[in-house]
Amino acid sequence: MTQHILLTGGTGLIGRQLVKKLQGAYQLTVLSRDPSRAQRLLGSEINYLTLDDLSSLEDVDVVINLAGEPIADKRWTDSQKQRICHSRWDITQKLVDLIKAAKNPPHTFISGSAIGVYGRQGDTVVTETFTDFHDEFSREVCQKWEDIAFQANEFCRVCILRTGVVLSEEGGALAKMLMPFRLGLGGPIGTGKQFMAWIHIEDMLNGIAFLIDSRSAQGVYNLTSPNPNTNHFFSLALARRLERPCIFKVPAFVLKTLMGESSDLVLHGQKVVPEKLLTEGFTFHYPELKDALKALDL
Structure with missing residues (x-):
């Protein structure tokens, strides 16, 4: 019998391509604030619901929760921070409450997060067992997002995508x-x-599919390449891929002026590696940056 997947964030960067990957193999329902727009983007062979329409998860096998206001698109005013937080926390809480209320809950809940949960970490190698998080806004957003998702742990398998x-x-x-x-x-x-x-988009999609299929998988997973690079190395590789020079630098004060506090996301970083995925047998198609950029139509 075909499994039924409920997906939030289906019109986002990852969601759009995940729909293409899963379509045909699964029955798909996409949760959207604007179902007509979602249908234009994703096609008519999918079911569409608003959050208000969703009253039960009895016939859903897997929930994939990718919804959330883009974190770096706008300056972090107080109101924008609230939108970033509640666009993640509120829908996740609603899904968890429905999982708890279901007589036959979904067997798997895959919920989004980001490596921003670790905060800035310099050149320290960060795996899923790392606990010395740096306290900043990205950590606050992601930590509560994850905590809400883990409330469903007693009722189904929970996997968190960092x-x-x-x-x-x-x-x-x-x-x-x-x-x-x-x-x-x-x-x-x-x-x-x-x-x-x-992480290359193909490895991101394959990683999610791996977690759907691997019934023993649970807990937090770093969805990143095994080989993180410095911003300097990344810039050189991208310039080489585009056959352009790489001679300019963007000073930190310029970025802070343009972006405000959200510039922290690009001025600081984390050397994150996907230890759990590798240990559990997942194979990356694009573990090296050069090959990942070459595979993209740039």
Whole structure:
């Protein structure tokens, strides 16, 4: 019998491509604030619901929760911070409450998070067992997001996706970086020594599929390449891929002026590695940055 997956965040960067990957193998329902827009983006062969329409998870086998206001698109005003937090916390709480209320709950709950939960960590190697988190806004957002999701632990298998920078030609952080690099104006940000833990979109999608299928998988997972790179190395590799120079630097004060507190996301980093995925037998198609960038249509 075909399994039924309920997906939130289906129109986002990861969600759009995850729908394509899962379509046909699963019955899909996408939760959206605007079902008509979601249908235009994702097609008519999928079920669509609003959060208000969702009253039960009795016939759902897997819940994948990727919804959330983009964290770096706008300056972190007090109101924007509230939107970032509650766009994640509230829908996750609603899903957990429905899991708890179900007579036959889903067997798997896969919920989003980000490597920002660790806070800035310099060049320390960070695995899923790391506990010395740095207290800052990204940690606050992600920690509560994860804590809410783990309330479902007594009722189903819970997997948390601590996601790095997703490399895709269809949007996300890489798309924002491309224009200055294409113009020959790209370069390292700040000192360039901060680590970027990245993952190719194909490995991201395959990682989620792996967690769906692996019934023994549970807990937090770093969804990043096994080989994080410094911002300086990443900048050189991207410039080389685009056949452009890499001679300019973006001073930290310029970024802080433009982005405010949210500049912390790119001026500081984490050397995150996916120890659990590797230990449990997942194989990355693009473990090296050069190959990951080459595989993208840039």
